[in-house]
Amino acid sequence: MADWRITFLRSLLFYIEKGYPLSVSIVKAKEDSKIKGINWDLIEEESRDIILNFFSLYGRKRSEKVDYWIKNKERISPSLPDWMEKELSVYLDTKLLVSSLRKRTLWLRVNTLKTSEEKTARELEKNGVLIERDKDFEFLYKVVESKVHVSSLDLVKDFRVIIQDKASVAVVNELEAEAGDELVDLSSAPGNKLSLFAMLTENKFKAIALDLDQKRLEKERLFLKKAGVDLDRVSFVLHDSTTLAMRSLVAQKVLLDAPCSSSGMIYNDPSILLSLKDKTKVDFFSRIQKEILRSAVQRLSPYLMVYSVCSIFPEEGEEITDLFSDFLVPLRKKYSHPYRGFKSVQSTRLFPFSEQTEGFYIAKFKIQ
Numbered sequence: 001m002a003d004w005r006i007t008f009l010r011s012l013l014f015y016i017e018k019g020y021p022l023s024v025s026i027v028k029a030k031e032d033s034k035i036k037g038i039n040w041d042l043i044e045e046e047s048r049d050i051i052l053n054f055f056s057l058y059g060r061k062r063s064e065k066v067d068y069w070i071k072n073k074e075r076i077s078p079s080l081p082d083w084m085e086k087e088l089s090v091y092l093d094t095k096l097l098v099s100s101l102r103k104r105t106l107w108l109r110v111n112t113l114k115t116s117e118e119k120t121a122r123e124l125e126k127n128g129v130l131i132e133r134d135k136d137f138e139f140l141y142k143v144v145e146s147k148v149h150v151s152s153l154d155l156v157k158d159f160r161v162i163i164q165d166k167a168s169v170a171v172v173n174e175l176e177a178e179a180g181d182e183l184v185d186l187s188s189a190p191g192n193k194l195s196l197f198a199m200l201t202e203n204k205f206k207a208i209a210l211d212l213d214q215k216r217l218e219k220e221r222l223f224l225k226k227a228g229v230d231l232d233r234v235s236f237v238l239h240d241s242t243t244l245a246m247r248s249l250v251a252q253k254v255l256l257d258a259p260c261s262s263s264g265m266i267y268n269d270p271s272i273l274l275s276l277k278d279k280t281k282v283d284f285f286s287r288i289q290k291e292i293l294r295s296a297v298q299r300l301s302p303y304l305m306v307y308s309v310c311s312i313f314p315e316e317g318e319e320i321t322d323l324f325s326d327f328l329v330p331l332r333k334k335y336s337h338p339y340r341g342f343k344s345v346q347s348t349r350l351f352p353f354s355e356q357t358e359g360f361y362i363a364k365f366k367i368q
C-alpha cells in the first residue's frame with residue numbers, strides 16, 4: 001500500500017471532521033501529503049467514497065478508520081447515520097438514496113443575459129463537454145461526459161454559463177417570472193435563484209434581496225453583477241427575516257429559499273453527511289423555517305410565495321408547509337411525490353435517484 005495514500009486519506013478525514021467542505025479538504029490534504037504524479041481524478045473519487053462510507057468504518061481513531069477502509073473497501077457499502085436511516089426509511093428507499101449519492105450530475109444554465117443558447121451549447125461541445133438539453137428548461141443542459149473540469153472553462157469563469165442544479169431552476173420556475181415583476185427574496189444570498197429570476201424577466205424586474213449575513217450579501221452583489229444582472233433593480237438589505245416588519249413592502253412575488261440542513265446537497269458535497277451525525281441541525285433549521293414562514297404570511301401584503309429547501313427531511317418540508325396548508329396552490333410542474341402522511345400534497349420533491357438533482361422540497365402559496 002502506497003504510504004502517500006494513507007497520509008492523504010488521514011489528512012482528508014482530519015479536515016472533513018473539522019468541518020471543511022470536501023473540495024477544500026482535498027486541496028489541503030493534497031498539500032499535506034506533498035505528492036506528485038498522481039491521477040487526481042481517481043483520488044478525488046476515492047475521497048468521495050470514503051466520506052460516504054464514513055458511518056460504515058470501524059475504529060475510533062482516524063488512522064484505524066483509514067486502515068479499515070483500505071483493507072475492506074470492496075466489501076463495505078455507504079450507509080447513513082442510524083437516526084437518519086430510521087427516519088428516512090419510512091418515506092423512501094434509503095439504499096437507493098445512498099447509492100445515488102455516489103455520482104453527482106452536473107447541470108449547466110446558459111446565462112442568456114450574457115450569451116445565446118445555441119452558440120454556447122456549440123462552444124461547450126467544442127471544449128469537450130458532452131451535453132444534453134433538458135426537456136423542461138431550454139436554457140438548461142445536463143453534462144453527460146466531460147474531458148475537462150467544467151468549472152475551469154472560460155465560459156463558466158465569465159458567467160456565460162452558470163453551474164446551477166435543475167432543482168434550483170425548478171424552484172425559480174414556480175415564481176412564474178414576468179417582465180415588470182417585483183420580488184422579495186427573504187433569504188437571498190448567494191443569489192443563484194435571484195440571478196435566474198432576473199434572466200427570465202430579461203432584467204425587467206425589481207427585487208429586494210434580504211439576508212442575515214453581511215458577507216454573503218456582498219458575495220451576492222458581486223455574483224449578480226458578474227452574471228449581468230442590472231444592479232439598479234436590486235436593493236440589498238441586511239435583515240433577519242424571522243422578524244419582518246414590512247407591511248409597506250408590496251411585491252407580487254416572494255421567494256423563501258430557506259436556510260436548511262443542506263441534507264439535499266450530500267451528493268454535491270458528502271462532507272455534509274458528517275454534520276448530520278444527529279438531528280440537532282435539522283431541528284434548529286426547522287424552527288427558523290417556521291419563524292420566517294410565519295412572519296412572511298402574517299406581515300407581507302398579498303402575494304404568490306414559493307417555499308423551498310435543499311433538505312430531504314419532512315421537518316424542513318411538509319411539516320413546515322402543513323402549518324399554512326390552506327394557502328397552498330398547485331405547482332406548475334410536479335416531480336416526485338412529497339412524503340406521505342402530510343397535508344401538503346400539492347408540493348413536490350426532487351431526488352438524486354429520480355430527477356438526478358440535489359434533494360429539494362418545493363411548495364407554492366397564494367396569500368390573500
Ligand SMILES: C[S@@+](CC[C@H](N)C(=O)[O-])C[C@H]1O[C@@H](n2cnc3c(N)ncnc32)[C@H](O)[C@@H]1O
Nearest residue numbers: 187188189190191192193212213240241257259
Ligand atoms: C439556502 S441559502 C439561500 C440561497 C439563495 N436563495 C440562492 O439561491 O443562492 C439560505 C440563506 O439564508 C440566510 N439566512 C439564514 N437565516 C436567515 C434569517 N433569519 N433571515 C434572513 N436570511 C437568513 C443565510 O445567510 C443564507 O444565505
